[in-house]
Amino acid sequence: MLCTWVNSRYPWWMETQSIRDTYPSDVSDEEWAFVAPYLTLMTEDAPQRDHDLREVFNGLRWIVRAGASWRMLPHDLPPWHTVYQQTQRWIRAGVFEDIVHDLRELIRLGEGKAEQPTAAIFDSRTLQGSVENGQRGRYDGHKKRKGTKLHLAVDTLGEFLALVVTPADAQDREQVRELAEAVQEATGDSVEVAFVDQGYTGQAAEDAAASAGIRLEVVGLPGAKRGFVLLPRRWVVERSFAWLTRFRRLAKDYERLPETVAGLHLVAFSILMLGRMVKLLMNGSA
16 A cells, blocks of 8 residues: 555656765665655756755765764765755755655554554653854753753654754743644644653643643653663653664754754654655565
């Protein structure tokens, strides 16, 4: 079913990879066939591009994966300013949100799940700031670091649902309304319950979630805790955060704009989810 859906929607778009030594971060032919229609952002009568769009996308993937600054982009990829400017256009156009939401639906179908989830998991992660942040960074007293906080919602497979970026001193419970509303917008109001940790306790957080039609269920630590404890449901979002640590650009907040922080996390999720979708397609065709 998944293979039929993809082939019927994207049968026509395939460009030839430019001749150079490949990087591990390069997009594959199968992945490119899926994402190219999202990334075009041009009409048929627009002027010819100076650089191949696939190579621009490969440059972005290299930056996010390798963790280098824009100006250190390798010379066999398009110029750094071209990759940066096109990335900002993609982020402003919401391209990566569209990609990850469509990929989530396809992956869920491929895993035998319903197209939209009924449960989500909320959690946050604090990123150490850098000099590029200026005054945007704040101090997180719990994590003992100054920087940016990433509030993430995933489904029970760990696939992306919603993302909110705030200064690090923002309380988790204060972001529930925005996160819950974003989840329902992405899923068509299908989510009924969100599993959370004790940072989301309180009547205000419950009311904020309820206003979006979501019930919060706190999954707490056992009374006598020794060492690492694998908590039901909550481990899924922790695994998603672990997936993101493979992308060195996301190890700290190196961005000037919070929109870029969110956008690069969406790029990382798109890379992870494209790989999973291709595996599902290969297994389905075997």
